[in-house]
Amino acid sequence: MLTRIDDYRWEIPITYKPGMRVPGLIFSDEQMLRHIQDEQSLEQVANVAFLPGIVGRSLAMPDIHWGYGFPIGGVAATRVDDGVISPGGVGFDINCGVRLLRTNLTEREVKPKIERLLADLFINVPSGLGSKGKIRLKGNEIDKLLLKGAGWAVAAGYGEPEDLEFTEDHGCLKGADPDKVSIKAKTRGTPQSGTLGSGNHFLEIQVVDEVYDAGIAQAFGIEEKGQILVLIHTGSRGFGHQVCDDYLKTMGTAVRNYGIDLPDRQLACAPVNSPEGQSYLAAMACAANYAWANRQCITHWTRESFSRVLGKSPRDLGMRLVYDVAHNIAKIEKHQVEGKKLTVCVHRKGATRAFPAGHPDIPEAYRKVGQPVLIPGDMGRYSYVAVGTEKAMEETFGSTCHGAGRAKSRSAARRSISGADVAAELAAKGIAIQVANIASLAEEAPAAYKDVAEVMHITDAAGISPRVIKARPIGVIKG
Amino acid sequence: MTRFELFDHTADVGIVAYGNDLKEAYANVAYGMFSLIADLKEVHEEIQRDIDIQALDRESLVVDWLNELLYIFDVDHVIFSRFEITALSQSKLRAKAYGEKIDTSRHQLKTEVKAATYHLLKVEEGNGFKIQVILDI
Numbered sequence A: 001m002l003t004r005i006d007d008y009r010w011e012i013p014i015t016y017k018p019g020m021r022v023p024g025l026i027f028s029d030e031q032m033l034r035h036i037q038d039e040q041s042l043e044q045v046a047n048v049a050f051l052p053g054i055v056g057r058s059l060a061m062p063d064i065h066w067g068y069g070f071p072i073g074g075v076a077a078t079r080v081d082d083g084v085i086s087p088g089g090v091g092f093d094i095n096c097g098v099r100l101l102r103t104n105l106t107e108r109e110v111k112p113k114i115e116r117l118l119a120d121l122f123i124n125v126p127s128g129l130g131s132k133g134k135i136r137l138k139g140n141e142i143d144k145l146l147l148k149g150a151g152w153a154v155a156a157g158y159g160e161p162e163d164l165e166f167t168e169d170h171g172c173l174k175g176a177d178p179d180k181v182s183i184k185a186k187t188r189g190t191p192q193s194g195t196l197g198s199g200n201h202f203l204e205i206q207v208v209d210e211v212y213d214a215g216i217a218q219a220f221g222i223e224e225k226g227q228i229l230v231l232i233h234t235g236s237r238g239f240g241h242q243v244c245d246d247y248l249k250t251m252g253t254a255v256r257n258y259g260i261d262l263p264d265r266q267l268a269c270a271p272v273n274s275p276e277g278q279s280y281l282a283a284m285a286c287a288a289n290y291a292w293a294n295r296q297c298i299t300h301w302t303r304e305s306f307s308r309v310l311g312k313s314p315r316d317l318g319m320r321l322v323y324d325v326a327h328n329i330a331k332i333e334k335h336q337v338e339g340k341k342l343t344v345c346v347h348r349k350g351a352t353r354a355f356p357a358g359h360p361d362i363p364e365a366y367r368k369v370g371q372p373v374l375i376p377g378d379m380g381r382y383s384y385v386a387v388g389t390e391k392a393m394e395e396t397f398g399s400t401c402h403g404a405g406r407a408k409s410r411s412a413a414r415r416s417i418s419g420a421d422v423a424a425e426l427a428a429k430g431i432a433i434q435v436a437n438i439a440s441l442a443e444e445a446p447a448a449y450k451d452v453a454e455v456m457h458i459t460d461a462a463g464i465s466p467r468v469i470k471a472r473p474i475g476v477i478k479g
Numbered sequence B: 001m002t003r004f005e006l007f008d009h010t011a012d013v014g015i016v017a018y019g020n021d022l023k024e025a026y027a028n029v030a031y032g033m034f035s036l037i038a039d040l041k042e043v044h045e046e047i048q049r050d051i052d053i054q055a056l057d058r059e060s061l062v063v064d065w066l067n068e069l070l071y072i073f074d075v076d077h078v079i080f081s082r083f084e085i086t087a088l089s090q091s092k093l094r095a096k097a098y099g100e101k102i103d104t105s106r107h108q109l110k111t112e113v114k115a116a117t118y119h120l121l122k123v124e125e126g127n128g129f130k131i132q133v134i135l136d137i
Helices: A028-037 A043-047 A107-124 A141-148 A150-155 A161-165 A183-192 A213-217 A237-257 A275-310 A392-397 A410-416 A419-428 A440-442 A452-461 B021-038 B059-077
Strands: A003-006 A009-012 A024-027 A054-065 A072-079 A097-106 A204-212 A226-234 A321-326 A330-336 A340-349 A370-374 A383-387 A432-435 A465-477 B004-008 B013-019 B047-054 B077-090 B092-101 B122-126 B128-136
Touching: A009 B047, A024 A043, A028 A043, A028 A054, A028 A330, A028 A452, A043 A054, A043 A072, A054 A452, A072 A330, A097 A107, A097 A275, A097 A370, A107 A204, A107 A226, A107 A275, A107 A432, A107 A465, A141 A150, A141 A183, A141 A275, A141 B092, A150 A161, A150 A275, A161 A432, A183 A237, A183 A275, A183 A383, A183 B059, A213 A465, A226 A275, A237 A275, A237 B059, A275 A321, A275 A330, A321 A370, A370 A452, A383 A452, A410 A440, A419 A432, A419 A440, A432 A440, A440 A465, A452 A465, B013 B021, B021 B059, B021 B077, B021 B092, B021 B122, B021 B128, B047 B059, B047 B077, B059 B077, B059 B122, B059 B128
Parallel strands: A024 A054, A432 A465
Antiparallel strands: A003 A009, A009 A024, A054 A072, A072 A340, A097 A226, A097 A321, A204 A226, A204 A465, A330 A340, A370 A383, A383 A465, B004 B013, B013 B128, B047 B092, B077 B092, B122 B128
C-alpha cells in the first residue's frame, strides 16, 4: 500500500481505498515502518483521508501508532469553508500537552536534594487516579476559567503574567463559550482542576544532556549541559473527556443529517461552519483553556516546591517558562495550499505545532529562531526540545511529532515487567521516582515505548523539526 | 463461561465481553472496564445507583453506558463491582450498579480509563452474545 518518496517520506496513494479524498503521507524510515505496519495505524491514516474538505494529505508523524479513529500522531487540515471538524481528530484529552520550565540550577545543586524535592512536589501537585484538586471553584468561577484559561490562573495568583507570553495562544484559545459545555462536563471538571492525573501524565525534573544548536538553545533560555529543566505533561482531565464524549454523540447524529460517509464511527464530524461544528469548537476551546489553566497552576506549585526545598527565591531560581504546547487540538489557521492562502482547521491528534521563525503566532523572543517544540520521551531515557521550520509549514501544516509513541501495548508491558522492576531499573540509572500507583508503572516502562531518539532522527532529517537539545530525567512524578 | 477478555491495542485496551443474553454482555463489559480500574475483590456493595441510558442504537448504547459509569466514578468516586441490566431495547438501557466509594486504604486502584470509544465497536449475537469495545486509556 505504500510508495516510497524518499528515505523519510512514504505515500498511501489515493487509490488505496475508494473514498479517500487525498493521499496519505507518513514520515518514517524503513526500520520504523516495519513496526508501524504491524498494527492498524496506516489504515487509520487512509480513513482520515475520507473527511470532507481535507486538503493536502492525511499526515502521520514518525511517532504514529494505532489510535481510535485518527491514528495517534495524525494531522489533517480541512477547509473551513466546506470541510468538517471531527472531535475524534482531537481526542478525549483535549489540549493534552507539555510545558517546559528552565532554571538557573545545575545537576550538582539539585541531585543531593532530589528525594526531598520529589516528596514535596508529590504533596504539592495533586496526582493519581481519583485524586482531588486543591483549587475550590465556587459558583460560576469555572466559566471564568473556561473563558480565560492560563490567564485565569495567573489572575488568581498562580504564576506570572510573563508565563502567558510563552504559552501557545497565550494559554487562551479564542471563541470559548461555556454555554456550549454540558453541566456534566463542568461537574466533572470543577473538582479536578489543578491535578496532574495519571496514565502517561507526569512531572519530570531533567538535566540538559546534549546541545545540538547552542544559538537556538540560548534563545530558549537553555544555556549549557548540566542545567536543570522541568517538564510537565497533562491535559484537560475529566472535563475534556466529557466534552469529547458529549460532542461525539452530537456528531453521530450530524453525520446522518449531513449525509457524511465515514469508514469509522469514531471519525464522526460535522461541517466546520454548521451549528454542530461551531458549538464543538466553542466547547473544545473551553477544554483547551481548562488544560492551560491546569498546567499553569501546576507550574506555580512546582516553583513553590523548588523554592521551599532549595531555599532560594523564585527570582534566583530563574524558573521561566520556555514554552507550553498543545498536542491534542484543532486550530483554525491560515496555510498555503497549492499556491493559495487558505483558512483551514488543523487537527493535531498526538502532534505538536511547529511554527517557523518569523511567524506572528510565536513569542516575540523566539521570532528569530522559531517555536520551541517539546517532545517527551519515556521516563528512563530522554526528551527533546526541537524547533519549528518553514519546511514544516510547507509540508505538515506547521506540525511535527509529539513523543516516542508506544511500542508495546499496556497489557504486553504488564506481562513483561512489574512496576517494582521498573522502579528498580530507574533507581539503577540514578532516576528518583514518586508514584501514586506502583502497579501502573509497568505500563509506562521505558521498554513499552519506542526510542524517541529514532523519532527525532526522522523529524530532524526530514527538516520538519530539527533537534535543539536533549535532556535526561533525574526525578519523575507519576500519577 | 468467561465474562470478558482483554485484547491488545497499542495505546489503549480492548474488551470483549460475553453473555448468555445481551443484558449479561452489557453487564460484563462494565465489569471488565471496572476490573481495569481497580481490583474488584475488595469492593463491597454499599451503594446502589440507577442508570438510564438512551442512544441511537445498541452500539452507541455500549459507549454511553460505559461513559456514564466513568462519569459517576469521576464525580462521586464510586467503584462499581456488580451490574444488573433491568431493561434493554435497541436504544434504551436501564441498570442497577452496585459498589462503594473509593477507599485508598483498602482499594487497589489500577488504570485510569478516559473513555469508551466507537472504534471497532461491535455488538454481536450468534453462539452467545458478544460486545467488543476499545477504551481510551
